Amino acid sequence: MKKIIIWLLAIGLISGIAVYFFVFYYGAKHEDPLKSxxxxxxxxxxxxxxxxxxxxxxxxxYLGKVIKVSGDISDIQFENNxxxxxxxxxxxxxxxxxxxxxxxxxxxxxxxxxxxxxxxxFCNGINMDVYLDRCKLAE
Amino acid sequence: xxxxxLIAALLMGSFAANAQLYFTKTGTIKFDSHTTLEDxxxxxRKVVSVLNSATGALEFSLLMKGFDFTNQLMEDxxxxxxxxxxxxxxxxFKGTVTDIAKVDFxxxxxxxxxxxxxxxxxxxxxxxxxxxxxxxxxGKVTATSALKVKPKDYNIVIPATAGAKxxxxxxxxxxxxxxxx
Numbered sequence: 001m002k003k004i005i006i007w008l009l010a011i012g013l014i015s016g017i018a019v020y021f022f023v024f025y026y027g028a029k030h031e032d033p034l035k036s037x038x039x040x041x042x043x044x045x046x047x048x049x050x051x052x053x054x055x056x057x058x059x060x061x062y063l064g065k066v067i068k069v070s071g072d073i074s075d076i077q078f079e080n081n082x083x084x085x086x087x088x089x090x091x092x093x094x095x096x097x098x099x100x101x102x103x104x105x106x107x108x109x110x111x112x113x114x115x116x117x118x119x120x121x122f123c124n125g126i127n128m129d130v131y132l133d134r135c136k137l138a139e
Numbered sequence: 140x141x142x143x144x145l146i147a148a149l150l151m152g153s154f155a156a157n158a159q160l161y162f163t164k165t166g167t168i169k170f171d172s173h174t175t176l177e178d179x180x181x182x183x184r185k186v187v188s189v190l191n192s193a194t195g196a197l198e199f200s201l202l203m204k205g206f207d208f209t210n211q212l213m214e215d216x217x218x219x220x221x222x223x224x225x226x227x228x229x230x231x232f233k234g235t236v237t238d239i240a241k242v243d244f245x246x247x248x249x250x251x252x253x254x255x256x257x258x259x260x261x262x263x264x265x266x267x268x269x270x271x272x273x274x275x276x277x278g279k280v281t282a283t284s285a286l287k288v289k290p291k292d293y294n295i296v297i298p299a300t301a302g303a304k305x306x307x308x309x310x311x312x313x314x315x316x317x318x319x320x
Binding site (some may be wrong): 029031059064069078080082097099118122123124125126127129131133139 | 164165184185187199202204205207210211214218224225229251279
């Protein structure tokens with residue numbers, strides 16, 4: 001009887017670990033930028049200018065953080081079922097790009113180039129463009 | 140800013156040499172670490188790259204935080220524990236396609252080429268060589284290559300507890316969709 005209880009406990013423990021691993025590790029969903037409690041708001045032109053002026057300083061402020069960017073749309077691209085919204089900035093060869101969460105596709109479809117938009121996403125830094133991913137429309 | 144200066148210099152250089160420059164901001168780099176315990180896949184779709192068709196000069200750079208993993212925890216582990224993306228936000232390659240002359244960029248075709256250069260990850264630079272396929276089709280140029288990268292060569296320390304889940308050598312697929320500048 002004792003052996004059976006030990007076996008049952010062991011099986012229960014292993015099953016628990018397996019369930020935890022698959023639910024919390026493999027099933028860990030990406031964070032929703034709109035649910036971030038530490039969102040920083042910035043104008044798209046200011047964001048790009050800060051990165052152009054001093055990448056290291058800008059990274060300290062924004063890299064990996066959720067930022068809410070406001071500005072005018074200069075272009076919208078659609079590739080591989082994913083929209084990327086470009087902001088109008090003063091950059092000669094770069095701008096601010098927001099790769100949108102695919103869940104936002106129906107809403108992004110109705111955006112118009114030239115109109116104002118507020119988007120929240122995770123800042124990846126600058127590589128010619130300041131790049132945000134997993135973006136969602138914030139307003 | 141440095142990148143803009145670099146691109147501008149490359150542009151001027153290419154005009155001076157009457158060369159053709161091919162450029163992309165939407166190149167893809169993806170990797171796949173396969174072990175019996177776990178498959179880890181990630182993709183970065185915003186790689187900036189320049190290829191000079193006259194000299195074969197080839198460069199690309201990417202943001203480490205731009206890698207998209209299948210789930211959040213894998214991504215967090217990658218950025219915080221392995222790539223240390225806050226400290227080393229970029230990776231880059233600078234090299235040359237050594238036999239670029241055999242590629243006819245004016246007509247459709249598929250060409251196998253060789254390249255050599257320096258790959259920098261986490262501020263560690265290593266010489267790399269490899270083969271790539273360049274496809275010219277309808278004025279567009281696509282270059283693909285599979286690089287073998289050993290994380291430990293780039294100071295990517297994998298703890299023993301995670302060692303069994305991460306391959307010693309990772310295949311990095313590079314896919315660049317160039318357009319003429």
